[in-house]
Amino acid sequence: MNFEDIILILFFTIFLTVSTTNEIPDEAETKTEFDFFLLDEFNKKQDLKTDKYEWTITKDPRYRGKWTIENSKNPSGVINDTGLVMKTEAALHGISKEFQTPFDPTSKGLIIQYELRYQEFVSCAGSYIKLLSQFDSQHFSRDNDYLIMFGPDWCGKQSNAVRFIYGLNDSGNDKEATATESKSGSEKLVQLEDPPEMKLDDLSHLYTLVIFPNQSWEIWVDLETVKQGSNLTKGFNGIEQKWINDPDDFEPEDWDENEYIEDPNAKTPQLWDTEQDGEWEAPRIENPDWEEWQPRKILNPNWNENQNGFAFQPIHGMGLELWSMGKNIMFDNILVTSADKINEVKLFANQTWGIKYHLQFQEQERKRLEEENKLWNRFISFSLSQAAKFTEFINDHPKIMIPAAAVFLILIFVVSFKIIFFSSSKTDSNANSNTNESQDKKNIKKVEGEEKEKGGGKENESEKEKEKEKEKEEEEEEEEVIEVNSNKND
Numbered sequence: 001m002n003f004e005d006i007i008l009i010l011f012f013t014i015f016l017t018v019s020t021t022n023e024i025p026d027e028a029e030t031k032t033e034f035d036f037f038l039l040d041e042f043n044k045k046q047d048l049k050t051d052k053y054e055w056t057i058t059k060d061p062r063y064r065g066k067w068t069i070e071n072s073k074n075p076s077g078v079i080n081d082t083g084l085v086m087k088t089e090a091a092l093h094g095i096s097k098e099f100q101t102p103f104d105p106t107s108k109g110l111i112i113q114y115e116l117r118y119q120e121f122v123s124c125a126g127s128y129i130k131l132l133s134q135f136d137s138q139h140f141s142r143d144n145d146y147l148i149m150f151g152p153d154w155c156g157k158q159s160n161a162v163r164f165i166y167g168l169n170d171s172g173n174d175k176e177a178t179a180t181e182s183k184s185g186s187e188k189l190v191q192l193e194d195p196p197e198m199k200l201d202d203l204s205h206l207y208t209l210v211i212f213p214n215q216s217w218e219i220w221v222d223l224e225t226v227k228q229g230s231n232l233t234k235g236f237n238g239i240e241q242k243w244i245n246d247p248d249d250f251e252p253e254d255w256d257e258n259e260y261i262e263d264p265n266a267k268t269p270q271l272w273d274t275e276q277d278g279e280w281e282a283p284r285i286e287n288p289d290w291e292e293w294q295p296r297k298i299l300n301p302n303w304n305e306n307q308n309g310f311a312f313q314p315i316h317g318m319g320l321e322l323w324s325m326g327k328n329i330m331f332d333n334i335l336v337t338s339a340d341k342i343n344e345v346k347l348f349a350n351q352t353w354g355i356k357y358h359l360q361f362q363e364q365e366r367k368r369l370e371e372e373n374k375l376w377n378r379f380i381s382f383s384l385s386q387a388a389k390f391t392e393f394i395n396d397h398p399k400i401m402i403p404a405a406a407v408f409l410i411l412i413f414v415v416s417f418k419i420i421f422f423s424s425s426k427t428d429s430n431a432n433s434n435t436n437e438s439q440d441k442k443n444i445k446k447v448e449g450e451e452k453e454k455g456g457g458k459e460n461e462s463e464k465e466k467e468k469e470k471e472k473e474e475e476e477e478e479e480e481v482i483e484v485n486s487n488k489n490d
């Protein structure tokens, strides 16, 4: 039995204890103690303004967004769950925290992990954390240098990504030429080229970045590895590769570009009748002389052998410096520690986020089923009332009893068919992922809709109108049912 098995058994024991007591756990009660470099659970009311080693709201006047530490909204999962919340719509928010002693990731690597929850619909928001070199927390802003930026960045079509940007250690390179993006001039910021997607429903999600001392790295979303690499120099925008295509090498004019040619050995079949069958064409075969042309590789003049990936150096604090169109975005359980604590980090995550998310999901599902049942009950009572009226009508008109009964049976058959085959996906026990995926899609759609309203492309205007009409029809249908019921009750 290895360590991971022990962790899993421990976690499930704790989880079973929690879930079989049938009580919703208090956030503070779910976990054991851990020895992390820094862990902020936001479980007590902190003074966000005065204590140097707590969170400090920036005094930079550009940042008018409000921050609070407050309880999470329903479905909260665990009770008394508090977190750090961005409160202001369409505003820049800035807050940071200095570490009492700098954290040096050089020998043991680094893990940063946090929970993020869009408690209500957000059309566009940065939600990432910056790890900082020396800085002044009172005046923290976007102008501060950072060593690492990690986390979700959401803005409809333009951005649905878990960003990972870091300062490249390229000491020895021509700073003037490479420090275009860097604020400090000592490092160049490079960004993960193909970042993973974030989660977009309104529940808590967990984002983790692990960098090992050998510069291999992993990104987890909800404890699942969604991206990883064996080094920090491949797959990042802005890193010069050693060998590049020679820009002065061109394809020769007489280069044979035909990958397929007519088979020179093929002959017109004897029975081929050009008048009847048309002109005969030889079958095509691979061209034996064809070769894909590749430009010559040359040593990149901008490459230097000192590109050592992440410039491991002491981290003095962290900051959130974010623009948001939405409000009530919650951060929780922010954790910074060394990569040798990876198993403890997983265990902690299972004991906190794991339980919280599971309960949030259950709560959400319960509400959804309640809503569905309400609609169903309305439908049943409506059907019963109509059936009663129908019976009365038939009693009064016995001649049409047989055709009417046939129509009635067909109706029952059609309705049952629809219910059985079109509602089965909703009652699927795998509703978990279905619901959240569709919620993600809904959010993307919603933002795309908003983008268009703000003067974006008109190409899908009619589609949008159709959608609106459909929604309206559905609403009207629902109202009709309610109306019929209330009439009946009258």
Ligand SMILES: [Ca+2]
Pocket (backbone or CB within 6 Å): 027, 041, 042, 043, 081, 082, 083, 332, 333
């Ligand atoms: Ca918390």
